[in-house]
Amino acid sequence: MSDMYNVSYAPHITSNYSTRNIMQDVAIALIPASLFGIYNFGLRALMILMISVLTCVMTEYLFLKFSKKPITKSDYSEVVTGMLIALNLSANSPLWLPVIGGVFAIWVVKMLYGGIGQNFMNPAMAARCFLLISFPTRMANYAIESIGANTNLINKMYYGAISVDSISGATPLAGLKAGESIKLFDMFIGNINGTIGETSALAILIGASYLIYRxxxxxxxxxxxxxxxxxxxxxxxxxxxxxxFIFAHILGGGLLLAAFFMATDYSTSPITPNGKVIYGILLGILSGVFRVYGASPEGTSYVIIIGNMLVPFIEKISLPKPFGKEKIKDVE
Amino acid sequence: MSNATFLGGFKVLDGKKLTKNKPITSLKPLGELVFPLSQYNGGVANALVSKGDAVLVGQIIGESSDDYKTNIISSVSGKVKAIETRLSPTGGKIESIVIENDDKYETIENYGIKEDYKGLTKERIIEKIRNAGIIGLGGAGFPSHIKLQYEKANEIKYIIINALESDMFVTSDSSSTESYSDKVIEGAKILLHLFENAKVIIAIGTNMPNAIKLIEEKLIEEDRVEIKTLRPNYPIGEERQMIYAVTKRKLPLSTLPIKAGYIVNNVSTIIAIFDAVALGIPLIERVVTVTGDAIKEPANFRVRIGTSHAEIIEAAGGFVTEPKKVISGGLMSGKALYSLELPVTGLTNAIVAFVSDEDSYSAMPCIRCGKCIEVCPSKIMPVELAMLAEREDSKAFIKLNGLECIECGYCTFICPSKRKLLQSIKYGKVICKNKNKK
Incomplete structure (x- = not known):
């Protein structure tokens, strides 16, 4: 019967949101921080970014192929994971480090647990923790090759802005622990040492504003x-x-990157509105504990992973109260 | 003036531009008209005429068999051609009265007799409303005379007239409000006559500036009728959301608004009540928006109830190209049709036809974004409930307040993974109902 129209149950229209364009937006929001990382740390940062993203995309593809799952159009979530892994590495990392990180994040943390939406740990953060434990010295290598101010443009681009300004090799948080003075403005703009993506609070906030706007x-x-x-x-x-002192702590050590990009990861944060607030407070306190009492000043990754594991519990205690109902009734 | 709204919800694409400023034109039906013997959920009616009988405009041809005794009225004069099963907009085939229109529009005896409602007793007004076959034209189709004969009439504090049309593409209520603003206000006064301690609030959308102006001007001398502008976020038309938006009072689903002192009526119902009580004209017509990108000349028509969808589309210039999807009602809450040989009932507010099918996405895995929870006007957890429904876990479904769902469909609309959350939740409700029966 050709004169029959399509039928479906209401609603007959859906919003413009799709997994794909949400993840695309997250990737776009990470671009300012990535660009600043490349500016600051030179072409090596770009290489690490590219290797990391490529590894994640390939790993997801290979996993689907080996497990004989249908290979569909990418939803960009693995691109986001790849970017986040790279942004959390030092530009000095050996190039095989993002490869190991990417494979671990996608294969072990994400796909083995059922893929997007099913993993209970943030893949990028779990990968970073894995790398921190497995290769502690490589991960903590923030040494900078100083090339001096009188250098040509090619050199500047290759080594990045940070090598031109003779910035102390230590990350600001390590400096803070050692009692060095704090340059807040430099921390805000990003004229500091650290991982590729965490240095510029400004770039992170630009990306975050975009996510909130969208x-x-x-x-x-x-x-x-x-x-x-x-x-x-x-x-x-x-x-x-x-x-x-407070702002130095907020701006340093990847806290902003974690707060806007890692803690808000859909799969691994509570879905209830109140649960999100509880989760945020919990992460804030844990980060504080790690900063003040912990041995590792950049403990944000551990904090996120610990938070991830408490998500089911947080959701349980933060069930939304339905419209017009004071208390949730127990029905036997 | 504050533009309040209810909790949650986003402003959705509206598509009203197509017909927003189009005048309401009357449409004469051709050929046969069909009157399904069930116009709202559950109320099956008995035919009061039989094949071959002559009928007149305004004649009662059916009466519901439940306690409500709702009437079905013929909108044309002519002959009963058949009483047989026909497709109905409520879904499936339903026993219907088919009337062959003789194009003479001869009316029953006391049709169109004007009366001043102030001289009528309450009982008489309600009787007139019952005789006129008026049901809630907003979509629920609940018989108006039952709603209005509430025994504790002096406990009613607010009568809210819902002139917001939050569903996409539909403009029948807004154009009615604009064209018949006098009737809205006079209709409101009839209700004030019934409920002496009540106050009328006309809730109107910010997207209807002309109607707001018209009504505001006429309200200067009224002290018991108020206008309140609200943002028309979908699904504000739902009674409890409406009450909250207007009076900031939250009612649980288990409490009937009327018991709490609220009556919510759709603006088209008010116009119909005015027609019935003051002008003596029963519910034989309603305004229908015909729109969508497949329609040549989108329009607002005043059509006789019983006219077929195909005829109305023809009157709007027909199709530009053959549509993929035709919806009776708005995009969020209407019903998709597979055939156009369907009559307009009191509840048909729009016919929307699209060249492409917007709904042809396949579901992807949930990414736990929580958007469904954020937009849910009932503040429940659609994603969790859908999961429990699919697992047929009725106990947990009830515990997580699945029965509080008002079926607005917002969760399905917003879901980036295109999951059919509402459909699953409805299934969950059915499971709970069946378990209760055992």
Whole structure:
């Protein structure tokens, strides 16, 4: 019967959101931080980014092929994972480091647990933790080859801006622990040492604003994360309400990158609105504990992983209350 | 003036531009008209005429067999051609009265007799509404005379007239409000006459500036009728969301709004009540928006109830190209049709035809973005409920308040993985119902 029309159940229209364009937006939001990383650390940062993304894409493809699953059009989620792994590495990392990280993130953490939406740990963060434990010295290598100010453009581009300005080799947090003075403005712009993506707060905030504008993320997790962290540092940070000190902690050590891009990962954060706030506060406090009492000042990755594991519990205690119902009734 | 709205929900694409400023034109039906003997959920009616009988405009041809005794009215004069099963917009084939239109529009005896409602008793007004066969034209189709004969009439505090049309592409209520603004206000006064302690609030969308202006001007001298502009976020038309948006009071699904002192009526219902009580004209017509990219000349028509969808589309210039999908009602809550040989009932507010099928995505895995939870007006967890429904876990489904779902479809709309959440939740509700029966 040719004169029959398609039928379906209401609603007959869906929004423009799709997994693919959401992940695309996240990748776009990571571009400012990536570009700044390349500017700051030179072409080596670009190479690490490319290797990491390529590894993740290939790993997902190979996994689907070996497990005889249908190979569909990529939803870009593995591109995002790849970018996040690279942004969390030092530009000095050996080039095989992102390969190992990417394979671990996609094959073990994501696909073995059922792929997108099913993994309970953030793949990029789990990979970083794995690398931190397996290759501690390689991961902590932030040494910079200083080339001096009087160098040509090609050299500048190759080695990156950071090699021209003679910036101390230590990351600001390591410096902070050692009692060095704090240059907040440099930390905000990104004239500091660190992993490829964490140095420029400005670039991260530009990307984050884009995500919020596109309604990909809400402020629930990042804001409660940063506020609770600041409060913790103010109370337990031994310097009291020293704003310089508090801001230095917020801007340093990849905390902003974690708050806006890693903590808000859909699969591994609570889906309930109140749960998101609880999760953010929990991460903030844990980050504070790691910063103030921990041995590793850049412990954000561990914090996220610990938070991930508590997500089912957080969801359980934060069930939304239905419209017009004061209490959730127990039905026997 | 604040533009309040309910909790959650996004502004959705509306598509109303196509017919927003089109006047309402009357449409004369041709050939046969079909009156299904069931116009709302559950109310099956008995035919009061038989094959071969002559009928007149306004004649009662059917009466529901339930306690509500809702009437079905003939909208034309002519002959009963058959009483047989026909396709109905409520789904499936239903016993229907088919009337051959003689094009004379001869009316019953006391048709169109004007009366001043102020001189009528409450019982008489409600009787007139019942005789006129008026049902809630907003979509629920609940018989109006039952709603209005509430015994504790002086406990009703608010009568909210819903003139918001939040569903996409539909403009029948908004164009009615604009064209018949006098009737809306007079209709409101009839309700005030019935409920002495009540106040009428006309809730109107910010997307209807002309109608707002018209009504505001006429309300200057009224002290018991108020206008309130609201953002028309879907699904604001749902009673409890409407009450919250207007009065900031939250009612649970288990509490009937009327018991809490609220009556919510659709604006088209109010116009029909005015027609019935003051002008003596029963519910024989309604405004239908014909629109969509497959329609040549989108329009708002005033059509006789019983006219077929095909005829109305023909009147709008027919199709530009053969559509893939035709929907009776709005995009969020309407029903997709596979055939156009269907009559317009009191609940048909729009016919939307599309060249392409927007709904042909296949579902992807859930990425746990939580958008469904964020937009849900009932503040429940669609994704979890859908999962429980698929697992047929009725106990957990009830525990997570699955029965509070108002079936607006927002979760399915917003889902980036294109999962059919509402469909699963509806299935879950059916499972709970069946378990209760055992």
């Amino acid at each position: 309604k990909i993320i809400t402020l629930r997790i990042p804001l409660s994360y940063l506020v609770s962290f600041a409060v913790f540092i103010a109370v337990f940070g031994s310097k009291g309400m020293d704003l310089n």
